[in-house]
Amino acid sequence: MLKVKNLHASVGDKEILKGLNIEVKAGEVHAVMGPNGSGKSTLSAVLAGRDEYEVTAGEVDYLGKELLELNPEERSWEGVFLAFQYPVEIPGVSNINFLKTAINERRKYFEQDPIAAKDFLKMVKEKSALVELSDKLKNRSVNVGFSGGEKKRNEIFQMAMLEPKLSILDETDSGLDIDALRIVAHGVNTLKSKDNATIVITHYQRLLDYIIPDFVHVLYDGRIIKTGGKELALELEEKGYDWLTKEEA
């Protein structure tokens, strides 16, 4: 589904990704772990299409398309979803209206009629139950006045509504208490199928107790320096990153 080859990306003069390779197939869950400053958030930003990041080399093939050629909304229409580490507050734009607009813009892209009000409401009801999002929060302005946990649950709610093929969860566990973590993980696990894939970007192993990865990658200094199974995460939890980064140095 996703093939990232020799990806180099910079912000300003600073090169952050320095030849990153990763391949994700449908049905898989990949965890990308790494210490602070290793390039984890840059990877998610580049995949989602944030324009402050300049890709200087490499390519990203997504379902046979050159992903980097698409603008952020086109990537979304093609099934890429980014759950933000810091979901943005948008005063005055209601959660529900914005999702309806989003769904209809994608339907327009695929030359489909706008979603019927009844179907939309049914979908909202079903998907919000998945992450236990209350009616009050659904109708509020996007993320305004939401607690940390509510914001993350709202991200997964949006993910459920948009039914992506490739989801990238950027530090979704940060700022979550254990109950919220469980709810978020339950949402992600329920949405998992043989046709979609998930990249979980995280600093800690904790989230991976709930979302079990098929592969664990260690990102360090802009490159993947080690790939293993889920046991690698446990090893990292126990030994930290030093033993790997020293090896690298």
Add this chain to the structure above:
Amino acid sequence: MVVMKENNLLSSLSQMGVGLGAKNQAFELLKGLEFPTRKTEDWRYTSVKKILKKKYVQFNEAEKVGLSNEIVPSLDAYNVVLVNGVYSKELSDLNFPDEIVLDTFPKALEEHVSLIHSTFNGIAKNNEEVFTALNTSYFHEGVFIHIPKKVKLEKSIHVIHVNTKCNVVSNVRLLIVADEFSEVGVVQSFASVNAMECLTNSVTEVFVKENAKVVIDKVQSEEPKNNLICTVQVNQKANSTFKINTATVSGDFVRNGVNIEVDGENCTSEMNGLYMQKGIQHVDNHTKIGHLKPNCTSFELYKGVLSDKSTGVFNGKVIVAVDAQKIEAYQQNKNILLSREATMNAKPELEIFADDVKCSHGTTTGQFDDEAIFYLQTRGISKESAKKLLIEAFADEVIDKVDSEELRIWIKEKLD
């Protein structure tokens, strides 16, 4: 002594119609006034040069015109229509309730002479505002609204000003007297149909007596090439409520003055404004609220969206007199500039002479929140739609201050 210099605007005008002593006094006063220049503090960012240079035509007969909802909001209200500054009986609604007075100048003078004499021009600032003096001197048509004691008018009165010819100049006058315990809503629309280079100079005086409530919605949707000066002068007595919402959706040159004297305790005053200029349009909102008595509250929220090379001015003055304790006055002005070439000049001014007050003001001018746009894009909302959503969200905060749903919808549609 200063002697007013002759200009094309002045030579386009002639005195007609209304026989009132106030007119002659203002005319004499006007001779000693000057039109503002960039050196005039209240007009620093708004030049009237272009307006004075133009030649205009003054009308005295109403034209026929079809008014669709596209031009002015079709509201469930009592309509009074002035075409090119002249009252149109044909287009106006004559079936308003008997208990109120809804009449036009100069006719109103015949029947309500004593009430008009005791109110008309009573609070207009002829000596400070040259365009007010000009209006008082030259106005020949206008509307008089009197809501007697305890009368609460359910439907609004909609005063529609529409220009249908090019280069029309009109000095229109509105006098609203709301007696004790009365309630009225007045919508004032300024629009045009196939008209260019017009100048409408409107002055409204509003008397809000004890326990009365007056709400004014001003809707300015002139075609791009027209000019509009609107001055609203308000006097509030004890326990009264006054609210004015101003929506400027178009107009080459728009200057709004709102001046409220709160001359009684326990009053609430509210001023809100939304302006959305494009091209090389210019909008200037000058507001002044004078709290003369204690225990009153005032709210003010003005928001602007400026595109292309448009310019905006906001100047909000809050004055709290020495003995006016326990005043709460809140003022906010927020702007979004959609282009690098758009300009906004914002200036809040507080003059507080009392010591036990709660006053706040704030002004922000910025671009779009790029984070928010990116967030919306990642959800599959195109950049254009994301911007539209954000503008709507920004404007909604002010539009929601308008009580009438049909008017709110109309303004929202004009946002696109």
